[in-house]
Amino acid sequence: MAKDSEKKTCGQVMSEWKEFFWNPRTHELLGRTASSWGLILLFYLIFYIFLAGMFVLTMYVMLLTLDDYKPTYQDRLATPGMMIRPKGNALEISYNSEDTESWDLYVQALDNFLAPYNESQQIMNNKDCTPDTYFIQEDAGEIRNNPKRSCQFNRTMLGNCSGINDRYYGYPDGQPCVLIKLNRVIGMLPGKDDQSPYVTCGAKKEDSSLIHELTLFPKGGMFNLMYFPYYGKKAQVNYSQPLVAVKFLNVTYNADINVECKINSLAVASPTSERDKFAGRVSFKLRINKN
Known part of the structure; x- marks a missing residue:
């Protein structure tokens, strides 16, 4: 010490x-x-x-090593993702058909989303392509074929879900429209043997009795081949993403309905993993209340 x-x-x-x-x-x-x-x-x-x-x-x-118009390396999924519009909160579309305020936001979201698909915009910006065939626009060696043209997708192709004849998309009538879009993947050719990929929708197994009738637009719920391949946002500035609309014509009111839509194609791998709920499919909840 x-x-x-x-x-x-x-x-x-x-x-x-x-x-x-x-x-x-x-x-x-x-x-x-x-x-x-x-x-x-x-x-x-x-x-x-x-x-x-x-x-x-x-x-x-x-x-x-980077290309301004095309990814140098592209490690994409074998199955592209899908999404809906309007998507609501947590992919849930729930409203009361007799309460305007409960469905007005869905209608506004669809109006805004479909605005670029107006006929005047499509004619001005895009090309009237030949259906059922890929719209290939290859570069000539080192000479870039840019900007590349895009094919017209007019909202009238969505029939009763276009918002033209029925500006409320069926929501006040208890027959709502939901738009399906396939995520953009550069260079993807989703068809095979000249067959366009198409969408199927329905209630999940536990709710199969709650959806009685639905219809798809365009006819057959197809993503036509002429909208592929996609060349990227910079190379294809006016690209109009193809859409499929599902209209629920007759569903059970005041019930939660779990809906699943899938992409079907010989060239696209079927979704196999439950971990990725957006690979080749999209699931959402639909509830239409009525007093």
């Missing part, structure tokens, strides 16, 4: 700290002379300049 006489006073400790911070006898700052600090700072300056140079060089080399 140290003797009391060996213990340092507070003044001595402070004096030692002051001398460590700046020693007037040796001209040392924090225990180092000016030349020592200069060498350390020079070392770290060179070190970080070297790291920054390596980072810039790496980024430059990587950017040289």
